[in-house]
Amino acid sequence: MSSSDIFIGETIGTAILILLGGGVCAAVTLKASKARNAGWLAITFGWGFAVLTAVYTSAPLSGAHLNPAVTVALAIKDSDWSNVPVYFAGQFLGAAIGAALVWVAYYGQFQAHLTDKEIVGGPGAQATTAKAVEAQEQGAGPVLGVFSTGPEIRVVWQNLATEIIGTVVLVLAVLTQGLNDKGNGLGNLGALITALVVVSIGLSLGGPTGYAINPARDLGPRIVHALLPLPNKGGSDWGYAWIPVVGPLIGGAIAAGIYNVAFA
Template identity: 70%
Template sequence: MSTSDIFLGEIVGTAVLILLGGGVCAAVTFRHSKAFNAGWTAIALGWGMAVLTGAYIAAGVSGAHLNPAVTVGLAVQGGTEWSDVPAYVLAQMIGAMLGASLVWVAYYGQFLAHLTGREATGGPGAQETAVADRTAQGPATPGPGPVLGIFSTAPEIRNTWQNLATEVVATVVLVLAILTQGLNQEGEGLGPLGVLITALVVVGIGLSLGGPTGYAINPARDLGPRLVHALLPLPNKGGSDWSYAWVPVAGPLLGGALAGGLYTLAFA
């Protein structure tokens, strides 16, 4: 597999993954969206379909890693050359940033309406609306701005070691499922059936383990869009929560490496 194949497949596949995954988060978040308040099940299913679509697009070109944790897991397991890891990770980051930017384009009017409305600007009625929102949704999580959840993840309870452990465990499940059930004949990426299995596993992880942290399970999925959030000219967007940003990077990378090692010890 050439470096150009890796770049093309991973950029396009990851961009589609983030466009559809971030898109479902936007659809559920914005009041001026037909899917407003559709709930966590819609988000978990949306991310599963995002993985399905992005991975099917990229599988025949790059093996559809779409995730540095998957790339690291495959490198530890031996299916991917360590020399190819930088190309995979760079392409995944570029694709993730491109996909997040396309979410902004697709929901441009909704972003403006949400961030310039009275809830964000403190206009008449803002206090009453904020109280109503807190009553309906529970205490606000410190750190993230009002639309950061469309781009990246944040924990419901900020406990660093629990948050890190959740991301590690969830990523081990994902990468171990790929290594045992999802690889193509060359063993260097996802095969056609593996794409479907992986998408269903992502839905399962979202429903079962996504509650504490929002299940990044993918460093590029979280860091790339978080950078886009920081760079986009969004009014009243708030902070990008950089104090937490290392957790959804370190946790999945550690989980991917652990899954690769576990597979080599127990299944190879």
């Protein structure tokens, strides 16, 4: 596959991934959304179906990595780093585009949510719960969770370990099944299996940090959150932002090592 195919495929696929994944977070979170308060099951299955749709769409062009952790793992497995920058560029650009499209699709809901005094408070409003106080102190705005992840309890080593563990599970599943005949990405069966693995990770390991398990999925939309003209949006929690980037990259490398030792 050519570099242009890889870049286009990863950009389109990751944009779809974030549009649908971030979209379910918006649907569950925002005021005046028909799906508001639908809950964690809706989010986990929404992200799983987002993975399924994105992989089916982009696999013919790029092999559907859609995740820098997967790209790093495959580069370690195959000892070939030549296309890694192209994959990364498409993934981060696509993630930013997808996040921007979520804002467009839910524009009215964002405006209603972020101008509701019950949600953002009036002038000089004070946080009234421990979690709200912590969010204010850490700079996590009221809709940041639509765009990127954050911990329920801030314990750096635990948050990092959770992201590493979840990513190891994801990438091992990618490496051990469903790779196409060139070994560059997921085939059709692999897309379905990986989508179900993502649902499983969300249900079982998503509680502590929101399971980024993908640096592009978290960092690209976080940048978009910082740039968008959202009223009362609060901070983008940059103090936490390195964890959903570094953790998945470490997890991908560990998964590749396990694969090379145990399965290759």
